[in-house]
Amino acid sequence: MNTQHTLLLRLIGPMQSWGHRSRFDDRDTALEPTRSGVIGLLCAAMGIPREQDLSRFDSLRMGVRVDAPGRVMTDYHTALDVIKADGSGRDTVQSRRHFLTDARFTAGLESNDLELLREIEAKLGDPVWPLYLGRKSFPLTEPPLLPGGSILDNKTLEDALREAPWWRMWRYEREPQEPVRALLEDSEGKIAQTDWPLHFGERRFSLRRMTTVWISTPIPVEDLPCCI
Numbered sequence: 001m002n003t004q005h006t007l008l009l010r011l012i013g014p015m016q017s018w019g020h021r022s023r024f025d026d027r028d029t030a031l032e033p034t035r036s037g038v039i040g041l042l043c044a045a046m047g048i049p050r051e052q053d054l055s056r057f058d059s060l061r062m063g064v065r066v067d068a069p070g071r072v073m074t075d076y077h078t079a080l081d082v083i084k085a086d087g088s089g090r091d092t093v094q095s096r097r098h099f100l101t102d103a104r105f106t107a108g109l110e111s112n113d114l115e116l117l118r119e120i121e122a123k124l125g126d127p128v129w130p131l132y133l134g135r136k137s138f139p140l141t142e143p144p145l146l147p148g149g150s151i152l153d154n155k156t157l158e159d160a161l162r163e164a165p166w167w168r169m170w171r172y173e174r175e176p177q178e179p180v181r182a183l184l185e186d187s188e189g190k191i192a193q194t195d196w197p198l199h200f201g202e203r204r205f206s207l208r209r210m211t212t213v214w215i216s217t218p219i220p221v222e223d224l225p226c227c228i
Contacts, residue, residue, distance in 0.1 A: 002112040003112060003154055004110050004111070004112055004154070004155070004156050004157070005110070005111060005112070005114050005117055005151060005152065005153050005154065005155065006108045006109065006110045006117075006151070006152045006155050006156065006157050006159075006160035007108065007109045007110075007111075007117045007120060007121055007150050007151050007152075008106060008107070008108050008146055008150045008151075008152065008160055008161075008164050009038070009106070009107040009108070009109070009124070009144040009145070009150065010104075010105075010106060010140075010142055010143075010144055010145075010146065010167060011033055011038075011064075011104070011105040011106070011107055011133060011140070011144065012104045012105070012140060012141045012142050012167065012169075012224070013103075013133045013138055013139060013140050013141045014101060014102065014138075014141065015099050015100065015101055015133070015135075015137075015138045016029070016033070016070070016099060016100045016103055016133035016134055016135075016138055017029045017097070017098070017099040017100065017133070017134040017135040017138060018030040018032065018033050018034045018037045018100075018133075018134045019034075019037075019134065020034045020036065020193050020194065020195040020205075027096070027097040027098060028098055029072065029098045029099055029100055029134070030193070030195075031066075031069065031072075031100070032064045032066060032105060032183055033064050033105055033107055033133075033134070034134075034193065034195040035062050035185075035193075035195050035196055035197065035208055036195040036196070036197040036200075036205060037133075037134045037195075038062060038107055038109075039054065039057050039197050040134075040197070040200065041131055041132070041133075041144070042057065042120055042123075042124075043200070044127060044128070044129040044130065044131055044132070045120070045123040045124045045127040045128065045129070045131060046119075046120070046123045046127075046128060047123075047128030047129060049201075050200040050201040051199075051200075051201040053199075054197055054198065054199065054200070056116070059111050059112070059113055059116070060109045060110065060111050060116075061109070061110040061111070061157055061184075061185050062107065062108065062109055062110075062157075062185050063107070063108045063110070063157045063158070063161055063182055063183060063184040063185065064105050064106070064107045064108075064182060064183050065105065065106040065107075065108075065161045065164065065180060065181075065182040065215060066103075066105060066180060066181045066182065066183075067104040067105060067106055067166055067167065067176075067180065068102065068103055068104040068169075069100075069103060070100040070101050070102045070103025070104070071100065071101050071102065071103075072098055072099070072100060073098070073099055073100075073101050074096050074097065074098050074099075075096070075097045075098075075099065099134075099135070099138070104167060104169065106161060106164045106166075106167075108157045108160050108161050108164070109157075110156060110157035110160070114151075114153070117151050118151065121145065121149075121150055121151055124143075124144050124145050124150075125143075125145055131144065141224075141226060142167075142224055142225070142226065146164075146165075157184060158184065158213065161182050161184075161215065162215050162219075163220070164219075164220075165219070165220045165221065165222040166180070166219040166220065166221050166222075167222055167223070167224050168221055168222065168223045168224065168227055169224055169226070169227060170227060170228060171223070171227055171228060175217070175218065175219065175221045176217045176218075176219060177217065178217065179214035179215055179216050179217060180214070180215045180217065180219065181212060181213075181214060181215075182212070182213050182214070182215055183210045183211070183212055184210060184211055184212075184213055185208060185209070185210055186209055186210055186211040187209055188209070188211070189209040189210045189211035190209075190211065191209065191210040191211065191212065192207055192208070192209050192210075193207070193208050193210070194206065194207050194208070195208055196208040
């Protein structure tokens with residue numbers, strides 16, 4: 001019998017973008033961190049270039065708890081002198097880029113490979129490249145690792161997300177009064193997204209299935225260091 005362990009991450013920042021469908025003029029965002037976005041964050045921490053194989057992460061099962069859903073907002077961009085796809089000249093390109101504001105998430109990565117989780121944790125504490133929340137201009141407000149260590153030995157993904165602290169951003173912010181939503185990877189799940197990264201350089205992704213669970217309150221509450 002394989003023993004499962006879970007690495008917990010705080011994904012907290014004023015702006016986040018987790019696109020998984022669009023690639024052109026209208027850039028979407030999912031309402032929760034995508035697998036491709038989280039694996040991209042791990043690659044930045046570990047210094048893994050876009051051309052490198054990603055299969056070492058296939059053993060990780062991911063889940064995300066929505067601690068604060070935030071709001072979807074949109075940036076309007078224009079770019080001048082962009083070369084046309086057919087090479088016939090240059091044009092002005094307009095785009096709309098959607099993002100989340102004031103969102104907070106707790107992500108969990110479950111695996112029976114404890115050494116891999118320990119390597120990821122060490123690199124997240126001393127990243128090779130800057131970490132960001134889905135877009136290079138969206139940094140983290142807080143380090144992703146939990147104080148005192150992020151790995152929960154002999155703890156499944158579901159149990160880890162149920163027991164993980166809910167982080168208070170403002171001193172008078174009330175803790176959740178209703179069950180908190182979480183998305184867990186599940187081969188039989190009814191929710192599907194094409195955000196399982198196969199190769200970032202070639203922009204190849206496969207389908208990922210998830211299921212929704214509700215985590216009953218109360219959840220342990222802790223104040224962030226920036227809590228005001």
